[in-house]
Amino acid sequence: MSDPHGDGTTLTLPSFSSRRNLREEITQTLRAAVISGELRPGVVYSAPNLATQFEVSATPVREAMLDLAKEGLIETVRNKGFRVTEPSEKELNELTELRSLIEVPTVRRIAEHGVDPATIARLRPLAEGIEDAAQRRDLIAHVAIDMDFHLTLLGLAGNTHLVETVRSLRARSRIYGLRTLAERDQLIPSSREHTELLDLIEARDTDGAAELMGRHIGHVRGIWAE
Numbered sequence: 001m002s003d004p005h006g007d008g009t010t011l012t013l014p015s016f017s018s019r020r021n022l023r024e025e026i027t028q029t030l031r032a033a034v035i036s037g038e039l040r041p042g043v044v045y046s047a048p049n050l051a052t053q054f055e056v057s058a059t060p061v062r063e064a065m066l067d068l069a070k071e072g073l074i075e076t077v078r079n080k081g082f083r084v085t086e087p088s089e090k091e092l093n094e095l096t097e098l099r100s101l102i103e104v105p106t107v108r109r110i111a112e113h114g115v116d117p118a119t120i121a122r123l124r125p126l127a128e129g130i131e132d133a134a135q136r137r138d139l140i141a142h143v144a145i146d147m148d149f150h151l152t153l154l155g156l157a158g159n160t161h162l163v164e165t166v167r168s169l170r171a172r173s174r175i176y177g178l179r180t181l182a183e184r185d186q187l188i189p190s191s192r193e194h195t196e197l198l199d200l201i202e203a204r205d206t207d208g209a210a211e212l213m214g215r216h217i218g219h220v221r222g223i224w225a226e
Helices: 022-036 047-054 058-070 089-113 117-136 139-157 160-171 178-183 187-191 193-202 206-224
Strands: 074-077 081-084
Touching (some): 047 081, 139 160
């Protein structure tokens, strides 16, 4: 992200001036910025400053940041703005463990039951979008599309509570080394795993899909969050 002042407060953000559902879209974008490490812990961000970059009024940005505060991703700083919270190494390990316990067997079950070709076809553009964002080094888009892909995939199991639990676990994670990997083009290989995962599910390869899902989660904790 662009940060000419070096204080972490200037970001390269999309314009939402002509879009609907501003609060939801801004919330998704800011959530991805927190997860990717583009919004940095310890830096105070003001709603008016971010609103200027989004080219919208401060109100939907402030509402979005309050939503993220409820999720525990940021905390309010009186009369100044919001600051990103930083989970401990222990918390990151525990979040990763929980994700593995939930997502790996769920993906196995989805592959075992089978997914109709039309549904796989609808997921493939998301998988391609993740890789495209990695190639463009657009970290916020990468994380946002990645979240959409995984939650949509898990939704095939038909358990909305499971999906919301994973949404919370993923949101509370951090991927601080993402930019370094992107600059080295090392983000692209792991991005391609999403297409590979769909191939395995389509082939009903339960062991292969579960193994890849576990390895994929391990990448996030073992490499990106260091």
